[in-house]
Amino acid sequence: QVQLVESGGGLVQAGGSLRLSCAASGTIFSINTMGWYRQAPGKQRELVAVITLGGSANYADSVKGRFTISRANAKNTVYLQMNSLKPEDTAVYYCHAYLGVEYWGQGTQVTVSS
Numbered sequence: 001q002v003q004l005v006e007s008g009g010g011l012v013q014a015g016g017s018l019r020l021s022c023a024a025s026g027t028i029f030s031i032n033t034m035g036w037y038r039q040a041p042g043k044q045r046e047l048v049a050v051i052t053l054g055g056s057a058n059y060a061d062s063v064k065g066r067f068t069i070s071r072a073n074a075k076n077t078v079y080l081q082m083n084s085l086k087p088e089d090t091a092v093y094y095c096h097a098y099l100g101v102e103y104w105g106q107g108t109q110v111t112v113s114s
Contacts, residue, residue, distance in 0.1 A: 001025040002103045004095045009108030016112070018081045022095030022105055024076040033098045034071055034078035038110075045094065052083035063089075083102060085112045 008020040024031060035050030049069040051057045057069050067086075071078040078095065090112050095105035 002028060002097065002099065002101075003042045004097055004103055004105035006093070006105045006108040007093045011111045011113065012085055014085060014112055015114050016085050016088055017035070017081070018110060019083065020080040020093055020095075020108060020110075022027075022078045022097075024103070025089045026095055028076055028099065029071075031076060031097050031099050033096075036069065036078070036080045037094045037096055038089075039107075040091040043091075046092070050096075051078065051108070068093060082110070085110075087112045087114045 003025050004022055008024045012018055012102060030053060031050050032048050036048040037045050037047040038048050047050050047060055048063055049059045049067055051069045066083050068081040091110060092107040092109050094107045097103045
């Protein structure tokens with residue numbers, strides 16, 4: 001079994017920054033992809049960014065140039081640096097990992113005030 005634990009959410013003013021972290025623990029040999037999704041009230045969960053074991057990253061168009069995803073493979077940890085935050089970035093952010101099976105974190109709230 002694998003557990004994903006997120007941290008780093010909170011309340012920030014528009015234009016500010018936050019850094020999310022997600023640490024995977026349990027029986028892990030390697031994690032193919034890790035990523036972040038988000039779900040705003042009344043909306044479907046959407047992809048924010050994903051990164052492969054080799055470091056290739058993809059981003060949603062809405063966050064390109066503002067968010068950066070990275071990972072520390074030795075620590076089974078993925079990060080999301082979020083800069084120039086906008087009120088529309090407000091959502092619950094979920095960590096995701098694929099190890100042949102999908103795993104999700106509990107989610108961390110990010111609120112951006114205008």
